Amino acid sequence: MGLAETIRDAGVVGAGGAGFPTHIKAQSKAKIVLANGAECEPLLRVDRLMMEHYPEKVVAGLSAMVNAVGAREGVLCVKKKYTEAIEALTGAIKDKSNIRLYPLDNYYPAGDEQQIVYEVTGQVVPTGGIPLDVGAVVCNVSTLINITEAMEGRPVTDKYLTVGGEVERPVTLRVPIGTPYGALIAAAGGPDTLERHTLIIGGPATGTLCRDADETVTKTTGGILVFPSDHPLIRQKTDSGDMDLKLTKAACSQCTLCTDMCPRNALGLGVEPHKAMRAAFMGQGSLLTDANGVFSCCDCGLCTYYACNFGLKPSRMMVRMKDALIKGGMKPEKRVKTRVTPDFVKVPTGRLMARMGITGYDVDTAFFDRGLPIGSVRIPLKMHIGAPSVPVVKEGDMVQRGQLIAEIPEGALGARIHASIAGRVSSVTDTHIGIKGEAS
Numbered sequence: 151m152g153l154a155e156t157i158r159d160a161g162v163v164g165a166g167g168a169g170f171p172t173h174i175k176a177q178s179k180a181k182i183v184l185a186n187g188a189e190c191e192p193l194l195r196v197d198r199l200m201m202e203h204y205p206e207k208v209v210a211g212l213s214a215m216v217n218a219v220g221a222r223e224g225v226l227c228v229k230k231k232y233t234e235a236i237e238a239l240t241g242a243i244k245d246k247s248n249i250r251l252y253p254l255d256n257y258y259p260a261g262d263e264q265q266i267v268y269e270v271t272g273q274v275v276p277t278g279g280i281p282l283d284v285g286a287v288v289c290n291v292s293t294l295i296n297i298t299e300a301m302e303g304r305p306v307t308d309k310y311l312t313v314g315g316e317v318e319r320p321v322t323l324r325v326p327i328g329t330p331y332g333a334l335i336a337a338a339g340g341p342d343t344l345e346r347h348t349l350i351i352g353g354p355a356t357g358t359l360c361r362d363a364d365e366t367v368t369k370t371t372g373g374i375l376v377f378p379s380d381h382p383l384i385r386q387k388t389d390s391g392d393m394d395l396k397l398t399k400a401a402c403s404q405c406t407l408c409t410d411m412c413p414r415n416a417l418g419l420g421v422e423p424h425k426a427m428r429a430a431f432m433g434q435g436s437l438l439t440d441a442n443g444v445f446s447c448c449d450c451g452l453c454t455y456y457a458c459n460f461g462l463k464p465s466r467m468m469v470r471m472k473d474a475l476i477k478g479g480m481k482p483e484k485r486v487k488t489r490v491t492p493d494f495v496k497v498p499t500g501r502l503m504a505r506m507g508i509t510g511y512d513v514d515t516a517f518f519d520r521g522l523p524i525g526s527v528r529i530p531l532k533m534h535i536g537a538p539s540v541p542v543v544k545e546g547d548m549v550q551r552g553q554l555i556a557e558i559p560e561g562a563l564g565a566r567i568h569a570s571i572a573g574r575v576s577s578v579t580d581t582h583i584g585i586k587g588e589a590s
Contacts, residue, residue: 153218160300161566166290169370169534171565180219181285184270185212185294187228188254190261191353192503194312194373195322195515197291201228201235204295205242211294212249214301219287224249227266231256257496259413259450263288274417274490277446278482305552305568308521309367313338315376315511316347323518325367326570328527331374332363337522340376348384350375354508355451359387368533382507386454386463394463399431401460408453408464416495419446420487423453423464426471444472445482455506456497526586527570531556536563541583547575555583
């Protein structure tokens with residue numbers, strides 16, 4: 151069995167991003183494979199701890215991908231400040247002539263896929279493109295661990311994630327996929343209810359807001375951060391619709407700092423948030439000048455959380471415009487627009503955290519890798535890019551941990567799903583499969 155088929159059978163998807171099915175990457179041909187261990191977002195500790203505790207698995211997964219795609223080398227991209235991870239990885243690659251370390255500075259967004267490709271290769275992934283367009287494949291280090299475990303016969307059933315923010319015991323731990331957020335908040339000594347708190351699922355910059363502790367962990371969940379609902383960051387991340395537009399009309403001075411500080415614009419991709427703001431408050435789409443750049447916005451939030459001195463939300467405006475362009479049938483052209491000047495916008499992570507008001511939450515976490523006992527799970531059928539998975543079990547069935555419970559639709563892009571705990575299938579719907587544990 152080839153690596154791509156092994157990965158497909160195990161249900162491996164990108165663990166650090168949107169969940170692109172990894173078996174598709176393993177079927178490609180590339181010159182270089184990059185292991186993304188930058189852990190771009192502040193406050194999260196997953197990738198750092200994975201590299202410290204499981205360096206051999208990271209390297210084994212990287213080696214397998216290098217061989218599968220016919221690459222000349224694999225590169226471990228790690229921030230210089232992760233000294234323990236670098237030490238562990240250095241030992242793991244001592245006999246690997248085609249794998250090397252690439253140290254990254256501590257800036258935001260160092261872990262952006264396109265930023266890493268440029269840092270290591272000097273090539274820019276064009277608007278509307280993917281790293282493969284310049285001969286590169288990028289995999290998160292947690293994804294590489296899942297690849298190694300797939301080769302050992304273990305499908306993806308668990309997720310490592312960080313629970314932080316307003317909790318007594320910030321922790322990075324392993325939990326079954328489908329675990330409710332509330333159980334993790336309780337394990338970290340967080341608030342009993344979310345009456346006065348709001349969750350950020352993911353990192354503080356690119357994560358999404360959630361006020362429902364019954365929502366569950368997916369294959370891509372990297373963090374659960376608990377914040378007071380009146381924290382300035384929560385207000386900034388709240389999509390206020392008409393109010394955002396009114397504030398844009400009243401306060402945007404067209405200073406262009408949001409564009410000047412945009413990391414994707416610095417890569418020559420023509421991302422110009424100030425023009426999106428101007429087009430919005432003037433009600434004239436033509437003021438975008440070149441709408442193609444909107445497609446290269448990665449919603450890193452730097453323009454909103456760091457650049458804008460008026461507290462406006464250029465990143466939200468870019469997201470709205472991208473959605474509108476897609477709904478209107480527009481597709482991006484693959485091209486690089488202008489010259490590259492990336493060093494100018496390497497914002498130190500510490501400065502970004504200070505501007506976001508989250509420095510006090512930046513603490514090392516305990517590491518709990520024995521797994522959290524969970525009585526029941528609700529596993530989403532859509533945890534990846536592509537079509538939702540199709541259940542192959544029915545309510546009342548008994549399942550074992552690791553058993554296949556949902557399949558990729560025929561002819562579609564997708565990922566397999568496996569039971570994360572042993573027990574009885576308690577529900578099967580269009581959106582999820584519920585399992586009640588044997589001991590519950």
